[in-house]
Amino acid sequence: MDRFTQEEIDKALVEIETLDRYTMCKYWRFAPPGTEIYFRSDLPTGVAFQKRLFVELGGFTPEISKQIGH
Known part of the structure; x- marks a missing residue:
């Protein structure tokens, strides 16, 4: 682990x-x-990323999900 x-x-x-x-x-x-630094749950960056994406910005929408693909 880095x-x-x-x-x-x-x-x-x-x-x-x-x-x-x-x-x-x-x-x-x-x-x-x-x-990868954004997703480390043992770092404040992981918490900050999830909070910003899902709480502050509202997370995924069907439109964004379709644009991004899989």
Whole structure:
């Protein structure tokens, strides 16, 4: 399991606040390389990502899901 520095965590927390709903849904579905820091439940980034996507932005819609595909 990758270890992240506090600097990397802080940077990711800032990035999470700038991601739009569509991009966050795409990351959630496909988790492309370089985004694993967003999904680590043992880091504050995982909590922040889920809170922003599902609480603040409302999560997936049928339209977004169709646009993203599977």
